[in-house]
Amino acid sequence: DAGVIQSPRHEVTEMGQEVTLRCKPISGHDYLFWYRQTMMRGLELLIYFNNNVPIDDSGMPEDRFSAKMPNASFSTLKIQPSEPRDSAVYFCASSPGLAGVNTQYFGPGTRLTVL
């Protein structure tokens, strides 16, 4: 299996632009997670899906952030409009069951820089 795939690996954009991050989970995994990692705040869970349905988006920082999972093999995290404080590494992860019991498999991350 190729593991969790994220694209792009690096994104540099200007403040105010729309940014879309993409994720392909491991086939057969029914949970998908979006995390953000920064030096100041560490690793934060933004949102997670179960069977393509958003379950908990309490970590989404504000309305500028949105996430979708139109099918079992694809998810997007969108930031519109982007701001410099959104600069971070964004990870997607998937798991074959409850994340608190099963292993989460992380993608390589997308490093976002907002100028």
Add this chain to the structure above:
Amino acid sequence: AQSVTQLGSHVSVSEGALVLLRCNYSSSVPPYLFWYVQYPNQGLQLLLKYTTGATLVKGINGFEAEFKKSETSFHLTKPSAHMSDAAEYFCAVSQAGGYNKLIFGAGTRLAVHP
């Protein structure tokens, strides 16, 4: 609410020395505990986990951790550090009420010197 505290944001050891990374948790229910490792410019990967059963858990790359309920601890150890162990290590506890997600600690960056 569940929480995780990792003592020491940076730990430095010599090659061949004992590695000890500390993790304490709080949980209102029997916890499931995890250690993940992040190598530079990579995502996190599972080192080991404790769910039920034996309290001494062995993981990949020679690491192990012991669940001590009385001390609410889950410290990570390795008898002899290798240069390749240099990475950031995250302790995590499952959130009660469905075990749907993990609560991660702030991480400990391990440096290994020749």
